[in-house]
Amino acid sequence: MASVALGADDVARAFVDAGCEVIRTGSRGLFSIEPLVEVETEGGRIGYGPVGVGDVASVLDGSHANCLGEIASLPFFARQQRFTFARCGIIDPLSLSDYAARDGWKGLNAARAQTPQQVVDAVKASGLRGRGGAGFPTGMKWQTVLDAPANPKYIVCNADEGDSGTFADRMLMEGDPFCLIEGMAIAAHAVGAAHGYIYIRSEYPFAITTMRAAIDASAHLIAPFTLEVREGAGAYVCGEETALLDSIEGKRGQVRAKPPLPAIQGLFGQPTVINNVLSLAAVPFILAEGAEAYAAVGFGRSRGTMPVQLAGNVKHGGLYEIGFGITLGELVSEIGGGTASGRPVRAVQVGGPLGAYFPPSMFHLPFDYEAFTQAGGLIGHAGITVFDEAVDMAHMARFAMEFCAAESCGKCTPCRIGSTRGVEIMDRIIALRTPPRAAPVEAGIALVFGGAGKQKANESHAHQGNLGKALYSRSPDRIDTSLEAQTTLLRDLTDTMKYGSLCALGSFTPYPVLSALDHFPEDFGAPAPVKELRNDLHPRN
Numbered sequence: 263m264a265s266v267a268l269g270a271d272d273v274a275r276a277f278v279d280a281g282c283e284v285i286r287t288g289s290r291g292l293f294s295i296e297p298l299v300e301v302e303t304e305g306g307r308i309g310y311g312p313v314g315v316g317d318v319a320s321v322l323d324g325s326h327a328n329c330l331g332e333i334a335s336l337p338f339f340a341r342q343q344r345f346t347f348a349r350c351g352i353i354d355p356l357s358l359s360d361y362a363a364r365d366g367w368k369g370l371n372a373a374r375a376q377t378p379q380q381v382v383d384a385v386k387a388s389g390l391r392g393r394g395g396a397g398f399p400t401g402m403k404w405q406t407v408l409d410a411p412a413n414p415k416y417i418v419c420n421a422d423e424g425d426s427g428t429f430a431d432r433m434l435m436e437g438d439p440f441c442l443i444e445g446m447a448i449a450a451h452a453v454g455a456a457h458g459y460i461y462i463r464s465e466y467p468f469a470i471t472t473m474r475a476a477i478d479a480s481a482h483l484i485a486p487f488t489l490e491v492r493e494g495a496g497a498y499v500c501g502e503e504t505a506l507l508d509s510i511e512g513k514r515g516q517v518r519a520k521p522p523l524p525a526i527q528g529l530f531g532q533p534t535v536i537n538n539v540l541s542l543a544a545v546p547f548i549l550a551e552g553a554e555a556y557a558a559v560g561f562g563r564s565r566g567t568m569p570v571q572l573a574g575n576v577k578h579g580g581l582y583e584i585g586f587g588i589t590l591g592e593l594v595s596e597i598g599g600g601t602a603s604g605r606p607v608r609a610v611q612v613g614g615p616l617g618a619y620f621p622p623s624m625f626h627l628p629f630d631y632e633a634f635t636q637a638g639g640l641i642g643h644a645g646i647t648v649f650d651e652a653v654d655m656a657h658m659a660r661f662a663m664e665f666c667a668a669e670s671c672g673k674c675t676p677c678r679i680g681s682t683r684g685v686e687i688m689d690r691i692i693a694l695r696t697p698p699r700a701a702p703v704e705a706g707i708a709l710v711f712g713g714a715g716k717q718k719a720n721e722s723h724a725h726q727g728n729l730g731k732a733l734y735s736r737s738p739d740r741i742d743t744s745l746e747a748q749t750t751l752l753r754d755l756t757d758t759m760k761y762g763s764l765c766a767l768g769s770f771t772p773y774p775v776l777s778a779l780d781h782f783p784e785d786f787g788a789p790a791p792v793k794e795l796r797n798d799l800h801p802r803n
Contacts (some may be wrong), residue, residue, distance in 0.1 A: 263432060263468050265289055266314065270297040274313045278323065287436015290351030292338050295748035298351075309333040338597065343559060344583045345547045345567045356475055358483075361440045367483065369546030373448045381452040382408055385545065387553035389565030394420055394501075394538030395613065395766070397564075397631045400545075403535060406525035407453040408531035417449045417458035417487075418529060418536040421508055424463065424498045425614025427573035428645035430581055431539040433752035435462070435469035438543075439476035445542035447484040448549055449535050456487060459529070461506050463494045465536060472757065498669035502765045503536045505671060516671045517765040538643075541568060561587025564630045572598045574611075574647035584629075591625030594648060605650040609782065611658075612644025615665050616726040616770035618777035619655065638777060640770070654780035655697070660688035662774040666767060677768025680759045684775070687752050694745050695787040745787045749779070 277284050277299070290298060297310035299321055309330040310321045319325040330336060333351075344350075353360035373381045386401030407415055419442065423431040435442060446458050462470050470491060477489045492729070496516050499505045504518035507529050528534025544566060548556045557565045564586035570593055572579050577599030581682075594600070594610055601607055609619045618639030620627070627633055634641050663684030672678045756772035761768040779786055 263436065263466075265298065266298040266468070268293075268296050269314065272315050273297045273299065273313055273317075273729065275679075276318050280318050281342060282322070284793065285354050287353065288350045288355055289433055289581075290333055290339070291347065292336070292578065293580045294578055295328075298333070299660045300333065303531050303587070306332055338580070338582070341569050341597075342583050343585050345556065345559075346441070346531075346543050346580065347434065347438070347569060347583050348547075349441065349748055350433060350735075353438065355437055355472055355481060356478060358440070361438075365550055366440055366546075369442060369549035370444050370447050370451075372549045373451050378408055378452050378454060381448065381549065384548060384553045385452070388548045388556040389560065389563070390541065390544055390548065390556065391564070391631065392538060393540035393544070393568065393643070394742050395640065397641070400537060400541055403525055403537070404449065404452050406523070407455075407533045407535050410526055412533055413454070414457070414532055415453055415455040416448050416529045416532060416534045417453075417455045418503075418510070418534055419446060419458065419460040419539060419542055420501065420503060420536055421460055421462040421466075421469070422494050422501045422506060423466075423497075423539070423643070425616075425643050425645050427611075427647040428571050428614060428643045430569040430571055430643070432469050433581055434539055434543055435466070435473050439473050440480055441543045441546060442473070442539055443480055443484060443489065445545040446489065446543050447487050449537070449542060450487040453533075453535055455535065457634060458487065458632065459490045459510055460489065460491045461494055461500070461510060462491055463500075464494050465485065465496055497671070498665075499671040499765070499767055502767065505765070507534070507536070514671075516673045517767075519764065524630070540643075559585040561585070561628055562632055563632045564632070568629065568641070568644050570644045571643075572627070572648070573645060575601045575603055575650050576646075576648040576788060577602050586630050587628050589625060590620060590627045590629060591622070593626065593629065593646060598646075599649060601648060601650040603650050603652075605652065607648060608651045608653055609649045609658075609778075611647045611649070611774065612645070613640045613773070614645050615662065616766070616773055617645070618773040619644050619658065619781060621776070623779045624781075638780070639773060641723075655778040655785040656688065656692050659775045659778040659786075660685060660692065662778075663688055663772055666771040674762070674764040674768060676759045676762035677764070677771075680755055680763075680768065681771060684752070684755055684759075684771070687748055687755065690743065691745060691748050691752065691786055694743065697723050749786060749788070752779070 274286060276285050297313050298309055298311035299313045300307040300309045310326045310328050311330060313321060317326055333339060349364050353364060382401055382404045383668040385404060390400040391397045392400060421431050450458060460473055470493060474491050492510050494500050494509055500509050500515040502517055503524055507524060509515040510529060524534045524536050526533060560566050567583050567585050568582045569581050571581055582597055594607060607622055609621055611617050611619050627637055631641055663681050666681035667685060669683060670677045757774050759768050760772045
C-alpha cells in the first residue's frame with residue numbers, strides 16, 4: 263500500500279508497456295526507496311529505487327542513478343533478524359510455489375506430525391508473547407483453549423491494526439499471506455479448532471483482497487481447517503479482543519467484562535484463541551526451526567524478534583525486524599537516521615496513540631516488555647513515532663484525551679466521561695500557559711483567570727487542596743484555576759481512568775498524558791527539568 267501510494271501502479275504499467283514480465287511483490291519495508299524495482303539478472307536481483315514512470319529505460323540498461331545493488335546488503339536490512347518477515351518483498355504473495363520454495367508449510371507439516379499438546383509445549387518453550395501489545399504468553403492462552411472441554415472451538419486473528427504509525431500487520435498480509443494462514447492452521451491443530459476468522463479493518467482493501475485470494479488458493483492445504491475474512495468498520499476499540507468478538511458476531515463493538523476469558527467463553531460463547539497477526543505469523547518459524555532457535559534470540563523474558571515500525575518525523579521510515587534488547591536510541595538515531603527535518607529529536611512515542619512519550623535522555627532503554635513497563639510505558643504493537651523540537655507536548659497530551667473520547671465505545675464511565683473531561687482540563691492548562699485573557703463562560707460558570715483567581719494561582723496548596731479547589735463549583739470564587747490546581751486535577755483524572763476503565767483504551771490513555779507531563783513539564787507551564795543525556799546504550803543479548 264505504501265508503494266502504491268507513491269505511484270507503484272503507474273511504474274508497473276510502464277514496465278509492462280516496455281515488454282517486461284512484471285511480478286508484483288509486497289514491500290521490503292524501507293519506504294524511502296519505494297517504489298522499488300528489482301531486476302532479475304544472472305548475478306541475482308538488482309534493486310533500483312525510488313523509481314518513476316520515466317525511469318524505465320535507465321533501469322533496464324542499468325544506468326539509473328538510484329541503483330541500490332542487492333537489497334539485502336543495504337545497511338537498513340543487513341543487521342535485521344527476519345524470522346517473520348523473511349519472505350516479504352521477495353516472493354509473489356499469491357504464489358504457492360514461491361511460498362513452498364522458501365520453507366512454506368514446513369511448520370504446519372511438523373505440527374501435524376506431533377500431538378496437540380506437543381505443539382502447545384513448543385510454543386510455550388519458544389517464549390512467544392502476544393505481539394499485539396499485551397505481551398501475554400501465547401502458549402498459555404493456547405493451553406487454556408486446548409484444555410477447555412466445550413466444542414466447537416475457534417481461531418480468531420486480530421488484524422484490526424488501528425495504532426497510528428503501525429503497518430506491520432498490513433505489510434505481512436499483503437506480502438506473505440500464506441504465513442498467517444499457516445500460523446492459524448497450526449493453532450487450529452494445537453487446540454482442536456475447525457474454523458477461523460481474520461478480522462481486518464475496512465481501511466485495508468489490499469490486505470483484504472490478498473487474504474481472501476490466499477485463503478481460496480490454500481484451502482486444500484489447510485483442510486479440514488477453514489478460514490474466512492470479516493471486515494471491521496474502523497472502530498479503534500474493536501482492536502480490543504472482546505469488542506472484536508462482538509463485532510464478528512454482528513453486534514456493536516463493545517468491550518465485555520472479564521471473566522469469562524475468551525479462551526473459555528469467546529466467539530459465540532465458545533473457547534477461542536484470539537491472537538494478533540504477528541503472534542500467529544511467528545508460529546510457523548517456531549515449529550519449522552524449533553522452539554530453541556526462536557528462544558535463543560531476544561532479551562530477558564522477551565524472546566524472539568519484534569517487527570518495529572518507524573514512522574513520524576524520521577529519515578528512514580519503515581519496518582525493522584530485530585531481536586528484543588536493541589535500545590530505543592539505536593532504533594531512532596542509527597536505524598531511523600534521526601528526524602527527516604534535520605532538527606534534533608525531542609520525543610518519541612512508543613506503542614501507538616496510547617503509548618508513552620520518551621525524551622532522548624531515556625534512549626538507553628532496551629526494547630523489552632519489562633524495561634518499558636518499569637519506565638512507565640509499553641511496547642504495544644511496536645510502533646515508534648518520532649517528533650522533533652517543534653512539537654508541543656501539551657497539545658499531544660490533549661490529543662490523547664481527544665482520541666480516547668472519539669474512539670470510546672461508551673460502556674464504562676471512566677473512559678467515556680473521563681476522556682471528555684480530560685480534553686477540557688487540557689484546554690484550560692493550555693490557555694493558562696498564555697498571558698491572562700477574558701474568562702470564558704461555560705454552562706453559566708465563570709472561570710476566573712485574573713483578579714482573585716490570579717492571586718489564588720500564586721498560592722501553594724497540598725494535593726487534596728488543589729484537587730478540591732480545581733473542581734467545578736456553583737461558587738465561581740471557590741474555583742482555583744491555577745496551573746498547579748489544574749495539573750493536580752489532571753493527574754487525579756488519569757489515575758481514575760487507569761484503574762477504573764474496563765479496557766486498555768481508557769486505562770492506557772494516561773500513558774501519553776502523564777509521560778508528556780512528567781518528561782516535558784515546561785510545555786505545561788512548569789519549570790523544565792534538568793536532563794542528563796545518557797550515552798551508555800544497553801548491550802543486546
